[in-house]
Amino acid sequence: MNAALNASADPAWTSESLKSSGSIFSLGGRSLFLNGLYAIVIYLFYLGVKGKYFHSTSPIPGPSLLHWTMLPALYYYIRGEQWKYVDKLHEKYGPIFRMGSRQIYVSDKEAIRQLLAKENLPKVNWYAGLSRDPKTAGLFTTTNKEYHRQRRRLFSPAFSVEYLKNLDPFLTSATTMLFEAYAKRIRKNGGEMKVNIYEDLACLAMDILGETTLGRSFNLVSCLDDPTADRQFVDINHLLAKYLHDGGIQFFCRPFDKYMKRNLDVYKLTNPLVQDRFSQTDVERKDLLQFLVNACREVQKGQKDLLTQTHVQDQCVELLIAGGETTSNTITYILKALLDNPEKLAKLYETIPTADIDAPVCTIEELRETEYLDACINEGMRMYPVTNELGRRTGKEPTTALGHYIPPRTAVSASLRALHYSPEYWYKPKEYLPERFIPSSDVPDADMGAFMPFGTGPRNCIGWKFAWSEMKLVLYTLLSRYEIYKVEKEVDFRQFVTFQLKEPRFLVGVKVREGKI
Numbered sequence: 345m346n347a348a349l350n351a352s353a354d355p356a357w358t359s360e361s362l363k364s365s366g367s368i369f370s371l372g373g374r375s376l377f378l379n380g381l382y383a384i385v386i387y388l389f390y391l392g393v394k395g396k397y398f399h400s401t402s403p404i405p406g407p408s409l410l411h412w413t414m415l416p417a418l419y420y421y422i423r424g425e426q427w428k429y430v431d432k433l434h435e436k437y438g439p440i441f442r443m444g445s446r447q448i449y450v451s452d453k454e455a456i457r458q459l460l461a462k463e464n465l466p467k468v469n470w471y472a473g474l475s476r477d478p479k480t481a482g483l484f485t486t487t488n489k490e491y492h493r494q495r496r497r498l499f500s501p502a503f504s505v506e507y508l509k510n511l512d513p514f515l516t517s518a519t520t521m522l523f524e525a526y527a528k529r530i531r532k533n534g535g536e537m538k539v540n541i542y543e544d545l546a547c548l549a550m551d552i553l554g555e556t557t558l559g560r561s562f563n564l565v566s567c568l569d570d571p572t573a574d575r576q577f578v579d580i581n582h583l584l585a586k587y588l589h590d591g592g593i594q595f596f597c598r599p600f601d602k603y604m605k606r607n608l609d610v611y612k613l614t615n616p617l618v619q620d621r622f623s624q625t626d627v628e629r630k631d632l633l634q635f636l637v638n639a640c641r642e643v644q645k646g647q648k649d650l651l652t653q654t655h656v657q658d659q660c661v662e663l664l665i666a667g668g669e670t671t672s673n674t675i676t677y678i679l680k681a682l683l684d685n686p687e688k689l690a691k692l693y694e695t696i697p698t699a700d701i702d703a704p705v706c707t708i709e710e711l712r713e714t715e716y717l718d719a720c721i722n723e724g725m726r727m728y729p730v731t732n733e734l735g736r737r738t739g740k741e742p743t744t745a746l747g748h749y750i751p752p753r754t755a756v757s758a759s760l761r762a763l764h765y766s767p768e769y770w771y772k773p774k775e776y777l778p779e780r781f782i783p784s785s786d787v788p789d790a791d792m793g794a795f796m797p798f799g800t801g802p803r804n805c806i807g808w809k810f811a812w813s814e815m816k817l818v819l820y821t822l823l824s825r826y827e828i829y830k831v832e833k834e835v836d837f838r839q840f841v842t843f844q845l846k847e848p849r850f851l852v853g854v855k856v857r858e859g860k861i
């Protein structure tokens with residue numbers, strides 16, 4: 345008969361006898377379960393002690409508890425409050441600290457430049473988790489340095505000043521839609537109204553990206569007020585958020601992510617637009633989509649580096665991720681900073697002539713000399729960098745930062761918030777002082793080496809000029825027509841992919857400037 349059956353039939357193998365016999369299953373008179381539990385606790389304790397005192401990153405300061413449990417960090421992460429935790433830890437430990445043994449945070453300007461620009465460390469795998477498929481990832485999410493280098497070289501001309509000029513009319517036409525809607529709304533309300541600028545700008549940013557990266561407006565601004573508007577894309581922001589959320593969850597649930605389903609409905613909206621463009625020849629329209637389609641055809645001819653229609657589809661969705669909420673949230677935060685500092689807002693108004701609420705929206709060309717507005721935008725981006733943690737990792741080789749050894753395969757994050765608030769680089773960092781960006785002012789000049797709202801190095805923001813045009817155009821148009829006033833007292837933020845408002849609402853009071861309707 346089978347030995348196991350024999351054992352179960354033998355009275356010498358009952359649990360009582362095991363306890364008293366002191367066999368491997370019952371040490372010190374405890375059950376197998378308890379012994380297992382003790383073994384795990386002792387092992388975890390050993391790992392914690394090793395991480396805290398005997399790891400190669402041990403000389404870097406950081407919270408001790410995290411060597412035994414990551415629960416506090418997880419708690420902040422799940423609540424979208426990791427940024428508060430990181431701020432607090434930088435305040436306590438200085439420009440470099442570690443969370444556990446293999447996650448280092450750095451806020452020193454030289455160290456960030458060295459790691460991100462000079463060494464160009466690859467992005468952490470979290471970015472790859474945001475892509476639909478790492479094999480066809482776009483510029484933003486790829487973690488492969490060589491693949492990124494080729495793609496960046498290929499796509500850079502699309503973001504040059506010259507090519508971006510082709511996009512100006514799309515920017516202006518989408519912006520016109522929003523301000524036409526505002527003019528109608530304010531007339532209905534007798535010259536004064538409250539608007540949820542956070543939501544309105546999110547819709548506008550997506551309409552602009554629809555026009556420029558997918559060949560048509562998503563019509564989200566029209567859907568705000570007009571029940572008869574084409575609502576085909578009305579869910580796109582929601583679907584994009586779902587897609588990113590699932591990507592984040594899957595990343596944290598590895599290795600079980602294969603069994604999880606990701607919501608890809610956003611692609612059902614965008615892929616047909618890309619397919620449609622691929623099916624057309626002799627397209628006159630010069631937008632980002634056409635640039636990608638042409639690049640794809642060129643590459644296929646030369647067979648140098650494969651760029652397929654799927655790559656283009658994935659790249660387009662990534663542009664929506666990288667360029668939408670980043671820009672619209674930044675504009676909201678600049679308005680918030682101005683409303684919190686009425687004297688700066690008044691000074692800005694002095695530099696922007698009044699315009700009629702029905703006047704044509706200006707072109708980007710017309711907005712060249714806007715020194716104080718530019719300073720207000722820069723200072724807003726300093727105080728509210730929307731991508732405030734840039735995650736990188738060491739590869740097979742170690743590196744050093746601020747004199748500390750950083751071993752291979754260690755995550756290193758650049759903390760942009762801590763950098764932008766460091767008293768070492770910034771005069772009165774908690775104050776909104778646009779003048780620091782104006783060299784002739786009496787406020788000490790900004791340290792431009794410590795200013796990185798668009799990142800730094802080969803992976804900096806390829807769309808920064810595009811974002812600048814949008815921010816300037818929208819702010820200028822709004823402020824030239826309307827007087828704004830504060831409605832929201834306090835707002836709180838959360839950070840997942842970008843820095844968002846906890847509640848998706850920022851109400852602003854709006855009056856027609858000089859009372860003309």
Ligand code: HEM
Nearest residue numbers: 483484666667670671674731734798799803805806807811
């Ligand atoms: C105010 C608005 C914006 C801010 C603050 C911003 C910020 C950033 C930052 C900090 C990075 C670097 C991320 C990293 O190093 O991990 C980045 C990358 C990127 N951004 Fe932006 N961005 C903005 C708008 C845009 C727009 C409008 C577009 C395109 C239409 C865009 C496209 C991209 C892309 C494709 C990348 C990846 C570049 C690469 O790795 O080569 N961004 N952005």
